[in-house]
Ligand SMILES: Nc1ncnc2c1ncn2[C@@H]1O[C@H](COP(=O)(O)OP(=O)(O)OP(=O)(O)O)[C@@H](O)[C@H]1O
């Protein structure tokens with residue numbers, strides 16, 4: 001699924017927090033969204049997911065203004081799992097979509113295998129560690145083969161090994177199913193490892209956009225270079 005933004009604006013309490021004149025996210029791409037706290041990254045993701053509505057402008061989903069909600073999935077930094085077993089959590093979106101029980105079982109097993117969750121399948125979700133919880137949230141998000149996967153700092157509190165597993169899964173899914181991936185991250189090394197494109201937002205504006213490699217290693221704008229170098233942006 002490709003995305004196009006046109007004069008997209010969002011204000012909270014009279015303050016403009018997102019102001020994107022235009023922008024494109026290509027189908028099958030992996031796009032990192034980076035920028036300081038309060039830059040408008042989560043606001044953008046929430047608008048794309050349809051969790052919030054813009055004050056002005058449009059988002060086109062493969063050319064259409066209708067949000068294909070059933071093909072989009074969002075993974076948060078602190079995901080909310082339902083208070084049942086791991087396998088029931090992963091199966092939940094499939095039940096909602098009317099999948100047959102044996103197809104659900106097969107899909108849950110596949111995902112548990114790929115994310116090393118087999119041993120946790122029957123465990124209650126509230127007994128999982130943070131990293132295990134995040135892997136279950138990702139498995140649940142991927143269960144129905146979404147066309148657009150939105151992730152808001154999915155590995156912010158996750159150890160390097162589990163982060164590696166999650167990053168590998170993102171790559172696998174993108175390559176195997178051409179899923180479009182949009183990843184908000186403060187981990188610039190992760191942005192380079194996982195993504196081919198990068199958007200740098202500040203104060204709700206798109207400062208720079210380009211290939212992840214180029215933008216992160218050879219930024220064109222002074223602001224981007226400062227942010228990457230870890231300088232405070234005032
Ligand atoms: N529901 C809301 N009500 C009022 N203000 C909001 C709301 N959501 C976001 N904002 C404000 O909008 C601005 C952008 O917030 P946003 O969460 O998009 O930033 P972010 O780039 O995701 O930052 P972070 O890296 O800290 O997660 C901030 O100034 C924030 O205070």
Ligand SMILES: [Mg+2]
Pocket residue numbers: 041042043152
């Ligand atoms: Mg945020």
